[in-house]
């Protein structure tokens with residue numbers, strides 16, 4: 001069955017709406033504000049009405065300015081909405097769901113995308129990882145994994161998705177906990193340790209190792225030039241959660257071929 005164009009379009013619009021929600025999460029939670037209540041222009045206090053809140057279109061129609069005072073609105077809101085929609089549609093095409101269980105698989109990828117986008121940006125901007133986002137993400141992934149075990153007939157709980165997710169979470173958590181413990185929190189923050197529960201649950205066991213490996217590689221690739229250029233010192237803070245989300249994305253996209261490549265290297269020795 002090929003996916004209908006209408007269905008793809010519906011997922012794109014759904015992604016835009018989720019992206020719009022992620023913007024609110026990214027803006028408000030690090031500032032200690034709640035998700036409830038209407039958004040307003042930070043300059044003139046104009047409370048945004050539904051016609052200001054249509055993803056992408058409001059921004060384009062208002063040419064990126066407040067309707068009331070013409071204050072510039074950051075491109076970031078527009079970009080995050082579009083990015084979320086693109087991630088959601090890509091995941092749909094990647095999974096190509098034909099039966100009920102594959103929709104749970106798709107759900108896991110959507111949660112990974114949404115939590116990944118929030119953590120990528122919030123950690124880069126504030127050097128924190130939001131506990132509530134990590135926790136809600138873990139719960140979603142475990143529930144979807146349980147549904148997969150229930151609805152995939154060949155799957156048993158002993159070898160199934162939930163066990164893979166739980167094992168992945170533990171395998172992701174423990175090494176990071178050790179790093180945090182032995183460095184007394186100087187190398188990584190405890191937020192990173194907790195976030196590895198999520199990364200591990202999404203990637204599963206043993207792909208969580210690919211995601212860890214690539215987080216370190218990507219982190220090194222980004223930090224070394226910054227160190228070299230003097231933009232960062234050895235003691236500078238780095239948004240490690242940002243690298244963890246990139247490592248997670250790598251394991252989701254290329255995890256299986258990368259893992260067999262690595263194991264083939266080890267076996268040849």
Ligand SMILES: [Zn+2]
Nearest residue numbers: 041044066069
């Ligand atoms: Zn305004």
